[in-house]
Amino acid sequence: MEKEIKILAIESSCDETAAAVVVNGRRVLSNVISSQIAIHTLYGGVVPEIASRKHIEKIDQVVTEALKQANLTLDEVDGIAVTYGPGLVGALLVGVAHAKALAFAAKKPLIGVHHIEGHISANYITNPDLKPPFGCLVVSGGHTHLVRVMDYGKYEVLGRTRDDAAGEAFDKVARAIGLGYPGGPKIDQVSKKGNPCAIEFPRSSVADNPYDFSFSGLKSAVLNYLNMCEMKQLPIVQEDVAASFQQAVVDVLLSRGVHAIKEFGFKDFAIAGGVASNSAIRKAFEEECEKLGVKFYRPEPILCTDNAAMIGAAGYFEYMAGVRSGWDLNAVPNLKLGER
């Protein structure tokens, strides 16, 4: 029987304080998430200083709860994985310092994990048969990356956003049409009642890289449309604006994904990150992949948004590859995927 490697994982890169225990990178024993959304909602977005302070208040409780739910003591885990970048520096530091203290005290290996590698690895939990190589579109509040996963822990970034991340565009447009923060899930809901063809918003491309993204033009187009309606005293149909904006995002993401599938001959394609829980994006990729004879994967919604189980999955594969971080592990807010 395969030896069971149990990884205790910690994630604190943005506004969720999270801890989890994952066995062999695929089986989740616990997945505890303490969300700060309620407090940041008051300010219309994440306030970094508040995020750090809330992480400090919660981290010990969250880790203790993750071990309790997994029915394990700290002594029984094989390693401690922690997100060390990219993200908000103060927020990351709380998780990194806590993981270092636990690993030092319990004499356990410490494994620093890249946040985007975590998002990609969430797919290993929901889809036990998924193995590299595959293509993956990572769409979250902070990132939009089209990635070629060559092996566990080995990545080539094919394209990325030149300006706003996809989730950022969802959040900003949601705020502009009065839906509040976080906007992604709200646009998803409201769009179900709207007409995606009501307003023709732009599908921007980037001249020198067919895999890069740009969402700031789309966001401006929505803001201009809203201003124009106000000036001409035309009614604004919130559902139609939301659905038409969402359709523009879907079209852009899908076109880049399909281009990569054809160019690199991917037999398997996955999506990941908070925006990957969007129902229209999931449906569009599912249908297109089926047409192309490509197997499509996505994490269950709770593993799309920030969580520590995904860090435990990524941490396991890094652990198996012999990766160990030193006591000098630090938070790296702009860490690049594939760098150590």
Ligand code: KG4
């Ligand atoms: O992965 P995540 O939790 O945090 C980052 O690493 O950034 O992603 C959060 C983002 C937010 O921008 C949120 O609005 C977006 O994911 N999001 C969605 C949906 N659920 C969350 N966007 C579109 N549709 C959704 N259903």
Ligand code: ZN
């Ligand atoms: Zn994330």
